[in-house]
Amino acid sequence: MKNFYISKTRRLRSTPFTKKIEEQGVKSYTVYNHMLLPTTFSNVDEEYLHLKKDVQVWDVSVQREIEISGKDAHLLVQLMTCRDLSKTKVGNCYYVPLIDPNGGMVNDPLIYKLEDNIWRVCIADSDVLLYAKGIAAGKNLNVKIFEANIDTMAVQGPKSFKLMEEIFGNEITKLKFFKYSFYKFQNKKFLISRSGFSKQGGYEIHVDNIKAGLELYDHLFEIGKKYNIKPGAPNQAERIEGGLLSYGNDMLISDNPFECGFEKLVHLNSDVDILGKNSLKKIWDKGI
């Protein structure tokens, strides 16, 4: 297959890590949420094998975080998803299909419940910010919605646990899958979740202080030498093998959550208010 260059303009936003990643020899990018996502450093087959064996750091700042806060925040997040959020807890991440009023997939974010009325919606490649703003305006909800200044490093691979333990202490090894907590590096606090777009295990470090984040980035590579650490990126073969779906690749707004295999995340019998509820009921009754 022929290779093509990417034309960089301001519209394709860089991340705080772009400069370092280019020094580390990134070869190619894709674009995701109007931002650069590194895709290869050597070649995808080598990177696949390395990811399954050692540890990689990925710049996944493209997973933009839409913060929704205010009196009606829970209501708004619930309106957008077919998953019942009534029993959700602070400290957890939830994988939720976002749907439109026709039951079509809008996005499949991981959402972080920070407080009862503060959520971060960590999005796949579509402008959830605009969808949320539209609903809030239409329904006159009391919410604040904005894209947070957060950039994310994923530390993925079997050796990610030892590496993170060396940096953040034994506490972090106790963090369970799809939980998050706060950890300190050089006296700066980071929100870290046990999550990531691979099946090899690892963490995502959500950076709101760029200076501290860049220092941590360097420190990861310094300490990680003994674990054969390398810069990397979400690997198509690995994530497909692991059953992870990708919005835009495997599902579109023309697909409903049943077609995507999300049946267990569609709670039509709960009494929570979901925008696409009636549409999904009709789809379910007709058979998929």
Place this chain on the structure above:
Amino acid sequence: MKNFYISKTRRLRSTPFTKKIEEQGVKSYTVYNHMLLPTTFSNVDEEYLHLKKDVQVWDVSVQREIEISGKDAHLLVQLMTCRDLSKTKVGNCYYVPLIDPNGGMVNDPLIYKLEDNIWRVCIADSDVLLYAKGIAAGKNLNVKIFEANIDTMAVQGPKSFKLMEEIFGNEITKLKFFKYSFYKFQNKKFLISRSGFSKQGGYEIHVDNIKAGLELYDHLFEIGKKYNIKPGAPNQAERIEGGLLSYGNDMLISDNPFECGFEKLVHLNSDVDILGKNSLKKIWDKGI
């Protein structure tokens, strides 16, 4: 500056013209509305000079068209923009700033009024589909909203007029700026507007029949030989020189339409219903 490759996946949608454009030697792409936009064939300086002298065909299918129809279509389009649409006419295109409830720029599309209650919103790089769906759901509007299967070729440059006249007849030379009409090629009807993202003049051909569109594409290059026709792309230097703004490059959701120089398109004294009206009034009263 170092060059980087683009990683093509299904998520970065191709267009019906991609295959032809790659045969014609496209070198680089950008991504716009989750789709590939060709950016260079030779080099941007040569292409700049050629655009100002001859004629180019651009694959600008990335200008996705969001169709909004139904009883409340006019109301919904008006809610999204600060420009008063009450006197708009079928057959015209309108450049309208779309704004969020805080007065921030959501997009700057050209909108086509097809019928009183059928609009096509020809968008810059943000998911207006989701914004419109959100508002419609929140307000319970009677509308149908979808991304139309339309792909656009722009024919731009001083020799575009002679070329298009040869293909579509003398009628098309009478089409005025920001008007559209329907023209036939090989008995297939095309919506063609006098518009385009350059200051050199030209047309945009909105293709809803891919087979006919591909035949027209080849025909343009066949007939265009004598006009020194070349494939091309929106040229950053030319559009900046011409004062054309680019959403994502020159404006973001954090900018209001006054800051973008759209004062003449902000109609706060009309009695039409605009979502961001109060916010824009406050911004105006405080001074920008």
